[in-house]
Amino acid sequence: xxxxxxxxxxxxxxxxxxxxxxxxxxxxxxxxxxxxxxxxxxxxxxxxxxxxxxxxxxxxxxxxxxxxxxxxxxxxxxxxxxxxxxxxxxxxxxxxxxxxxxxxxxxxxxxxxxxxxxxxxxxxxxxxxxxxxxxxxxxxxxxxxxxxxxxxxxxxxxxxxxxxxxxxxxxxxxxxxxxxxxxxxxxxxxxxxxxxxxxxxxxxxxxxxxxxxxxxxxxxxxxxxxxxxxxxxxxxxxxxxxxxxxxxxxxxxxxxxxxxxxxxx
Numbered sequence: 001x002x003x004x005x006x007x008x009x010x011x012x013x014x015x016x017x018x019x020x021x022x023x024x025x026x027x028x029x030x031x032x033x034x035x036x037x038x039x040x041x042x043x044x045x046x047x048x049x050x051x052x053x054x055x056x057x058x059x060x061x062x063x064x065x066x067x068x069x070x071x072x073x074x075x076x077x078x079x080x081x082x083x084x085x086x087x088x089x090x091x092x093x094x095x096x097x098x099x100x101x102x103x104x105x106x107x108x109x110x111x112x113x114x115x116x117x118x119x120x121x122x123x124x125x126x127x128x129x130x131x132x133x134x135x136x137x138x139x140x141x142x143x144x145x146x147x148x149x150x151x152x153x154x155x156x157x158x159x160x161x162x163x164x165x166x167x168x169x170x171x172x173x174x175x176x177x178x179x180x181x182x183x184x185x186x187x188x189x190x191x192x193x194x195x196x197x198x199x200x201x202x203x204x205x206x207x208x209x210x211x212x213x214x215x216x217x218x219x220x221x222x223x224x225x226x227x228x229x230x231x232x233x234x235x236x237x238x239x240x241x242x243x244x245x246x247x248x249x250x251x252x253x254x255x256x257x258x259x260x261x262x263x264x265x
Contacts, residue, residue, distance in 0.1 A: 002031075003031045003220075003224050004031065004032045004070050004071060004073050005031045005032070005033055005034070005072065005075070005076065005216075005223045006034045006035065006063070006072045006075045006076070007022035007023065007033065007075075007077075007078065008036045008063065008076070008080070009038060009078030009079050009104075009212070010038050010039035010041050010078065010079035010081075011039065011041060012041055012043055012209070013042065013043065014043060014044045014045055014252065014257070016208035016209040016251075016252075016255075016256065016257030017208055018209070018212060019035050021212040021216065021257070021260065022076055022078070022212055022213075022216040023035065025212075025213050025216040025217050025238075025260055026216060028264065029217060029221065031073075031220040031223050031224065034070060034072065035062070036062035036063045036066070036089075037059075038053070038054055038079055038080055039051055039052060039053045039079060039081055040052040044252060045208055045252025045253060045255050045257070046253060046254035046255075051115075053082060053085065054085075056082070056088035059088050059089060060088040060091065060092045063092040064092055067095075072096070073100070073222075074098060074099065074100040074101075074219040075100065075101045075102070075219065076102045076104065076215050076216050076218075076219040077089065077102070077103045077132075078212055078215070079106040079115065080116075080120070081115070081116070081120065082120055083117075086124055086127055087127055089127075089128070090127035090128055093131050094131070100133045100222040100223065101131050101132050102132070102222065103128055103129075103132040103134070103136065104136050104211050104212060104215035105124060105135060105136075105141050107140075107141045107145075108140045114144075121144065121145070125145075125167055129167055129168045129169045130168050132169050132170060132171075133170055133171060133228070134169075134170070134190075135164065135169045135171070136175060136218070137174060138174075138175045138177065139151050139175070139176065139179070140178065142161075142164060142174055145164055146164065150178075151179075152179070153179065154187075157174050157176060157185075158187055158194050161187050161188070161194070164189075165189050165190070171188065171191075171228060172188070172190070173186055173218075173232060174186065174187045174188075175211065177207075181201065182200065182201055183198045183199065183200065184198065184199050184200075184201045185197065186198075186236070188229065195229055197233060199236055199237075202240070202244055204243060204244075204246055205254075205255050206243070206246035206247060206249070206256035206258065207243060207255055208252075208254075208255040208256060208257050208258075209257055209258055210239060210243065210258065213242060213258055217234070217238045217239055218231050218232055220235075221234050241262050241263065242258035242259050242262050243258055244262070245259035245262035248262075
């Protein structure tokens with residue numbers, strides 16, 4: 001039977017990130033993708049021009065409509081926005097109880113723009129974190145969560161991941177993609193243990209939607225029955241391949257999208 005995943009996130013008309021990137025990732029990994037759209041954005045490879053939130057009650061209605069009709073195997077959460085939308089998503093998921101929830105805490109855009117208010121961050125921690133099987137913050141988001149300076153090297157990543165997990169999350173994958181060096185290393189903290197995942201750093205400007213893609217890939221592999229560490233390792237390999245092949249697309253004047261179908265003939 002085909003596995004089903006849901007993405008709860010914002011729409012990106014350039015299709016590099018958000019709902020569109022998640023759906024492409026699900027399709028590339030042979031998982032049927034469903035959606036609940038939390039916001040419309042006006043953006044392209046050069047930045048975000050505007051955001052139009054979807055009413056929280058309608059976000060909840062989208063989630064309920066899918067779960068009432070389809071056996072969703074895993075959920076990926078991306079951009080949520082307001083405390084009201086966060087509460088709506090949390091209330092729906094508490095009812096439907098998906099087996100896996102992967103949360104990409106979209107708090108800071110690649111240009112440095114804050115996407116969540118302090119009140120929304122508090123709501124995320126209180127309402128969404130307890131539901132998460134895995135949280136996938138980057139270093140900027142980790143700094144916001146912990147109210148501390150952004151890490152400049154790998155030495156503090158384990159301690160940082162453990163601190164975030166103590167905020168009530170079952171597992172934390174702290175992403176080190178923003179650091180410098182030949183290798184990009186992510187740190188998983190779960191069950192009081194650390195696991196490191198490293199990949200070659202790729203020299204390309206086309207990294208738009210990398211975080212969305214990785215978290216969606218993890219959700220897809222969890223839906224297929226892989227254990228958490230194996231799902232992360234496979235998602236890391238898939239995302240790295242999509243970044244390596246991104247220059248083939250030559251799309252947009254700014255930070256272009258990944259090539260999500262790099263493995264397809």
